[in-house]
Amino acid sequence: MSKLFSAKGWMTIAQLARAWNPELAKGGEDPRHCEQDLIHLLLEDIINGRLDNSGPLVDGRRLGLRGVTPEYKAAFVEGPQLVDLIRADKAFVLHNILVMKEAVFDFAQRHHLPSPSWWADSPSTSTEVPTDTKVNVVKPNTGAVASRAVGKQPRILKYLREHFPAGVPEPGLCPRDKLKADILEWDPRLDPLDEATLKKSDRKI
Numbered sequence: 656m657s658k659l660f661s662a663k664g665w666m667t668i669a670q671l672a673r674a675w676n677p678e679l680a681k682g683g684e685d686p687r688h689c690e691q692d693l694i695h696l697l698l699e700d701i702i703n704g705r706l707d708n709s710g711p712l713v714d715g716r717r718l719g720l721r722g723v724t725p726e727y728k729a730a731f732v733e734g735p736q737l738v739d740l741i742r743a744d745k746a747f748v749l750h751n752i753l754v755m756k757e758a759v760f761d762f763a764q765r766h767h768l769p770s771p772s773w774w775a776d777s778p779s780t781s782t783e784v785p786t787d788t789k790v791n792v793v794k795p796n797t798g799a800v801a802s803r804a805v806g807k808q809p810r811i812l813k814y815l816r817e818h819f820p821a822g823v824p825e826p827g828l829c830p831r832d833k834l835k836a837d838i839l840e841w842d843p844r845l846d847p848l849d850e851a852t853l854k855k856s857d858r859k860i
Contacts, residue, residue: 661773664756665755667752668698668748668749671697671754671771674773675771676689679693679768679769696762696766697754697762698748700762701752702734702737702738703734704734704735706718706720706734706758707733709760709761711757718731718733719754719758720752720754720758721753721755723751723753732752745846746846747844759771810844811848811852811853814838814842818837831850
């Protein structure tokens with residue numbers, strides 16, 4: 656994994672945690688716990704704005720994060736802007752927020768961690784965003800991004816229509832706890848899935 660990204664100057668939070676985790680999970684530590692701890696620390700630093708002045712210099716700004724817009728462009732985003740989105744759809748954030756190499760080095764230094772070897776050993780790694788994902792220097796409308804991200808009902812409806820074409824059985828025949836577990840197994844990005852959201856989708860079948 657790390658070799659594939661050594662020539663790039665950024666990674667999504669999910670890619671970074673998965674690639675960096677093997678280098679951090681030493682001394683018999685459970686790699687899964689280490690990866691979750693790393694994600695927790697990254698998100699904590701992001702929402703507290705600690706990566707907002709640690710990226711490459713672009714148009715006088717050093718924001719260490721980029722958000723992938725619905726048009727698949729990369730846009731500047733400030734960490735505190737992501738608080739509500741993280742709470743609403745953490746999986747979306749993990750796979751659609753890019754962390755710049757410089758921000759990762761700063762994060763590693765502050766937490767006394769070894770820097771990712773694929774970047775530490777390749778100081779000439781380019782941090783220029785390619786033309787097909789050109790950075791938008793205007794702050795993205797994170798409210799619009801969030802509204803698209805948190806629309807869970809279309810995915811829930813898709814599952815229910817595929818599995819229950821005649822309608823969802825009554826709770827006595829189809830316990831809602833099991834239904835929730837089946838839906839989350841089908842699409843983990845829907846986690847957390849609350850009863851209210853499930854009921855709204857249920858009524859539309």
